[in-house]
Amino acid sequence: MARTKTVSRENLRERVEELSGERVFACYQCGMCSSGCPYAEQMDRLPSQVIRDLQLDDETLLDSNAMWVCASCLACEVRCPKGVDLAKLMEALRQIHLRKALDRMSLDDLSKEAVRNLPQIALVASLRKKSG
Amino acid sequence: MSELTYFPGCSLKDNAKRFEDTAFFVMERLEMPLRELETWNCCGTVYSLTADDLMHHVASVRNFVRTQETGSEELVTLCAMCYNTLSRVAGRINADEEERTKINAFMDREPDYGGTIRVRHVLQVLRDSVGWERLAEGATRPLFGLKVAAYYGCTLVRPRETGIDDMERPTVMADALEAVGAEPVVFPFEAECCGTYQIVDEPHLALEQSGRILQSAALAGADVVVTACPLCQHNLEQAAESLAADVEEIRDIKVVYFTELLAAALGADEGSMTPVVRELITSRVTAEGGA
Numbered sequence: 574m575a576r577t578k579t580v581s582r583e584n585l586r587e588r589v590e591e592l593s594g595e596r597v598f599a600c601y602q603c604g605m606c607s608s609g610c611p612y613a614e615q616m617d618r619l620p621s622q623v624i625r626d627l628q629l630d631d632e633t634l635l636d637s638n639a640m641w642v643c644a645s646c647l648a649c650e651v652r653c654p655k656g657v658d659l660a661k662l663m664e665a666l667r668q669i670h671l672r673k674a675l676d677r678m679s680l681d682d683l684s685k686e687a688v689r690n691l692p693q694i695a696l697v698a699s700l701r702k703k704s705g
Numbered sequence: 706m707s708e709l710t711y712f713p714g715c716s717l718k719d720n721a722k723r724f725e726d727t728a729f730f731v732m733e734r735l736e737m738p739l740r741e742l743e744t745w746n747c748c749g750t751v752y753s754l755t756a757d758d759l760m761h762h763v764a765s766v767r768n769f770v771r772t773q774e775t776g777s778e779e780l781v782t783l784c785a786m787c788y789n790t791l792s793r794v795a796g797r798i799n800a801d802e803e804e805r806t807k808i809n810a811f812m813d814r815e816p817d818y819g820g821t822i823r824v825r826h827v828l829q830v831l832r833d834s835v836g837w838e839r840l841a842e843g844a845t846r847p848l849f850g851l852k853v854a855a856y857y858g859c860t861l862v863r864p865r866e867t868g869i870d871d872m873e874r875p876t877v878m879a880d881a882l883e884a885v886g887a888e889p890v891v892f893p894f895e896a897e898c899c900g901t902y903q904i905v906d907e908p909h910l911a912l913e914q915s916g917r918i919l920q921s922a923a924l925a926g927a928d929v930v931v932t933a934c935p936l937c938q939h940n941l942e943q944a945a946e947s948l949a950a951d952v953e954e955i956r957d958i959k960v961v962y963f964t965e966l967l968a969a970a971l972g973a974d975e976g977s978m979t980p981v982v983r984e985l986i987t988s989r990v991t992a993e994g995g996a
Binding site: 588591593594611612613615638641642644645646647648651658660661664665668677678682683687691692693695696697699700701702704 | 714715716719720721747749750751753754755756757758761769784786860863864865872897898900901904905906907911914935936937940
């Protein structure tokens, strides 16, 4: 019988805090991260909502696209008045998937032409962020 | 003449070759030539952000071991992403003896890393070791009249610990170009993300971001957007190409590496320039400075 790859949905906050080294209750929900995030409008949950969901241990956060849209540009990290590194929380959420081999992208999905035209720096960075 | 130990990274040998070629010319002229590490490998491309992921820092550390072997205490980069990854790894591993011991125990072919290498970007070398005055003196073909938008993106200025300049209002690249006669414009998106690796599988995200940057630079009156990263350069070029038909303001704007303009100012042969740089020099640069 084929086994389906899944992500454990238990203790989400605890696992994200361990992977990221961050403490989500440091956040007082001012919204600075969401207001400065260049990708917020493409996310189905705002950056500050991602932290709120972690505070509430809301496991449905694992289905959000926010972690994949986040590009670790660190605009939020350098502006957070409470010193929360949201980029590390996003990375932890990605890693929870990637460490179960639930890759977000594969080179097989790209045309040969696309692979030829993209600079290595883009391909390697993308694979490092979206595959395990 | 003091040589700099130089780490190229993947793109500088391929689609960003002109970035490397012009940087070699500039640093040679300024008597601080770049000497490429004889053996090097990928820097890791992005800095791993999880607490337990030491493994992905090994790539950078291997390059530090190679640097150690040359007798140099410093590694210099051109690519902003390499700068970011290497300098963040150096910051973490130099300060943590326990993590260094773990990585040294893992690497079996290399000598141990001693934890002393520091990483600098060429823009820091120009500002802190060459100086704007000396750069200005070398400008035999000053770029008077050329309006430049210095675009920094993310990795040169963030995070705080490794940023080479003010995070919200960086000036180092604009200062370098001003020293050789160009006229920097003020525009708000100089350190906004270009869309980075999203160009691979979510291209609309990257093109929208890069398009916004180009538009804002054009509205500020720039002839050219100047970059220090092969991925920023790629995304901005792609956006310029794909949006030109719909967005009139950006139709004439050019995108080049900062070293291409510095090389032109420092007297590079016209034959060595790309058609884009040659056109900027012939159509935008004027004989006299100031208004």
